[in-house]
Amino acid sequence: MIRRAAIVMLCWLVGAPVVSAPELAYNLEAREIAKGTWVIEGSTGNFSRDNGGNIVNVAFVITGDGVVVIDSGPSRLYGEALRRLIESKTSEPITHVLITHHHPDHAFGSQAFDPDTLYMLDGAREMLEEEGDGFSDNMYRLVGDWMRGTEVVVPANTLEPGILDVGDHRFQLLELTGHTGSDLVVLDETTGVLFASDMVFYNRALTTPQSPGLMIWAGELARLEELPYRIVVPGHGPIVSDDSAFRQMADYLGWLYQTLTASASRGLSASEVMQQPIPHRFDAVEGAEYELIRTTTHLYPKYESSALVLLPE
Amino acid sequence: MTRLAIIALLATSLPAWAGLPTDPYGSPMWEYNVERYLGNVAPVVLDEQVQVKVPPFAENSSQVPLTVDLSNYPLPIREMVAWVDLNPIPHLFSLTPGPAPATLVSMNFRVQQATTVRVAVLDDDGVWHLGSAFVDAAGGGCTAPSMTAANPDWEQNFGTIRGGAFSRVDGVRFKFSVMHPMDSGMVDGVPLFHIEHVVLRDSASSDPLLTMNLSESAAENPMLVFEFGHQTPDAVLWMRDNNGNEFERKLGGQP
Numbered sequence: 001m002i003r004r005a006a007i008v009m010l011c012w013l014v015g016a017p018v019v020s021a022p023e024l025a026y027n028l029e030a031r032e033i034a035k036g037t038w039v040i041e042g043s044t045g046n047f048s049r050d051n052g053g054n055i056v057n058v059a060f061v062i063t064g065d066g067v068v069v070i071d072s073g074p075s076r077l078y079g080e081a082l083r084r085l086i087e088s089k090t091s092e093p094i095t096h097v098l099i100t101h102h103h104p105d106h107a108f109g110s111q112a113f114d115p116d117t118l119y120m121l122d123g124a125r126e127m128l129e130e131e132g133d134g135f136s137d138n139m140y141r142l143v144g145d146w147m148r149g150t151e152v153v154v155p156a157n158t159l160e161p162g163i164l165d166v167g168d169h170r171f172q173l174l175e176l177t178g179h180t181g182s183d184l185v186v187l188d189e190t191t192g193v194l195f196a197s198d199m200v201f202y203n204r205a206l207t208t209p210q211s212p213g214l215m216i217w218a219g220e221l222a223r224l225e226e227l228p229y230r231i232v233v234p235g236h237g238p239i240v241s242d243d244s245a246f247r248q249m250a251d252y253l254g255w256l257y258q259t260l261t262a263s264a265s266r267g268l269s270a271s272e273v274m275q276q277p278i279p280h281r282f283d284a285v286e287g288a289e290y291e292l293i294r295t296t297t298h299l300y301p302k303y304e305s306s307a308l309v310l311l312p313e
Numbered sequence: 314m315t316r317l318a319i320i321a322l323l324a325t326s327l328p329a330w331a332g333l334p335t336d337p338y339g340s341p342m343w344e345y346n347v348e349r350y351l352g353n354v355a356p357v358v359l360d361e362q363v364q365v366k367v368p369p370f371a372e373n374s375s376q377v378p379l380t381v382d383l384s385n386y387p388l389p390i391r392e393m394v395a396w397v398d399l400n401p402i403p404h405l406f407s408l409t410p411g412p413a414p415a416t417l418v419s420m421n422f423r424v425q426q427a428t429t430v431r432v433a434v435l436d437d438d439g440v441w442h443l444g445s446a447f448v449d450a451a452g453g454g455c456t457a458p459s460m461t462a463a464n465p466d467w468e469q470n471f472g473t474i475r476g477g478a479f480s481r482v483d484g485v486r487f488k489f490s491v492m493h494p495m496d497s498g499m500v501d502g503v504p505l506f507h508i509e510h511v512v513l514r515d516s517a518s519s520d521p522l523l524t525m526n527l528s529e530s531a532a533e534n535p536m537l538v539f540e541f542g543h544q545t546p547d548a549v550l551w552m553r554d555n556n557g558n559e560f561e562r563k564l565g566g567q568p
């Protein structure tokens with residue numbers, strides 16, 4: 001029986017016409033979290049061929065005089081699905097696509113939008129220009145076919161921090177540095193929604209490879225928390241209407257900093273740091289072990305170096 | 314790549330000699346590298362007391378941390394050899410301990426692709442005790458140009474050594490880093506330029522605490538850690554690269 005099945009299989013393989021891969025689709029769904037304000041919530045996983053890189057929160061605001069989009073998603077396919085989703089909710093034109101920072105999950109869906117509507121902070125634009133192709137190679141490797149046709153688009157328009165009025169909405173644009181060195185945070189003063197992007201991760205371990213420093217990040221986080229927000233949309237993880245995302249984020253940053261500092265002062269090797277257990281209070285934080293390995297790789301050498309003294313000849 | 318494929322082919326067609334256990338990781342280079350670095354005479358046993366700690370994946374293929382933890386390994390140590398199975402030049406280091414062997418050794422290595430990492434320790438009876446670990450990698454660590462050489466200031470920092478001695482419940486841990494490009498010779502137009510010899514000596518008696526030979530798989534700007542369990546010597550570090558540059562520093566003892 002088994003043998004026969006194998007032969008049938010073989011015939012099927014030889015005789016079968018070239019079958020194209022199953023059609024990939026993101027099936028994006030938007031949730032209205034405030035008046036005219038929609039969020040598409042991604043998973044808290046890592047980039048994979050299962051999720052197509054849809055691990056990110058993307059949002060749009062229908063202002064009465066055009067749509068403001070915050071981040072364009074991880075791929076061309078995602079960007080196109082996002083645009084169709086927006087068009088299904090409103091007939092207003094998309095006037096602003098604000099790319100919060102240069103990471104691929106936030107910036108790689110931009111091809112789907114009119115280039116004249118794409119905006120980014122100057123520093124972030126420069127980094128996207130420099131590192132975009134490297135990110136792109138990595139994304140093709142990690143999520144495969146979902147990336148088909150995706151090319152790095154560096155937004156044409158430079159975004160200045162300050163006030164942006166569109167329709168009935170007044171947005172406060174803030175430039176911060178903690179996550180990548182150039183991070184846009186958008187506060188919609190009209191609704192009190194804080195689009196924190198990757199300055200805030202919630203129930204998802206933060207990614208640190210481009211962070212200028214954990215304590216810089218923590219300081220800026222404290223500043224953000226002072227803002228008159230009602231709802232927080234983190235870059236990754238669930239949307240909350242209290243300070244729980246800020247609490248967890250500050251705690252987690254503090255723990256990371258303590259861990260790296262204490263480890264360096266004890267002379268621990270990087271592999272010893274990577275193997276340290278994650279405290280149970282972070283059980284809800286997805287990807288903590290994985291990100292500890294990445295954080296240690298990128299940030300620990302500085303801590304190690306400052307715990308050693310220059311040895312004279 | 315082709316050469317590697319041929320070697321792999323050769324390796325799989327070699328007969329296993331008596332006493333070589335099956336590789337729990339099923340590496341195609343198992344027998345070939347064991348024979349290459351340990352010979353085919355001394356018996357080899359798999360030993361979990363030789364703890365090889367590497368991350369499950371390489372976030373940076375040019376700097377993958379390795380820690381060899383021998384704190385639970387009960388036997389005397391005559392030699393220690395480490396290699397990275399699927400690197401173009403697998404050998405990472407060989408280490409000869411002094412009378413009181415280091416109980417922990419750590420350094421970073423490069424990976425060219427996902428691979429097993431091996432550390433073998435020779436006991437007094439001539440038996441190799443071998444520990445393994447696997448690291449996943451996107452690769453390219455051996456053939457990526459060094460970051461140091463790409464930085465125009467590297468010559469200024471060349472040979473800068475930072476170090477420290479950290480007290481332990483029993484003994485002392487020495488940790489030091491040296492700015493050195495450690496060019497593997499596998500990047501076009503960049504010849505091999507790396508630290509080959511590392512020696513730690515007891516500053517009072519001049520007896521070696523350990524001598525170590527490094528190979529092409531070692532990462533640039535090496536950060537080395539050695540822990541000694543039952544003594545607290547003042548140590549002198551001496552290193553030499555293949556261009557004849559020598560480096561000597563006092564590492565201090567237990568603070």
Ligand SMILES: [Zn+2]
Nearest residue numbers: 101103179198
């Ligand atoms: Zn990000």
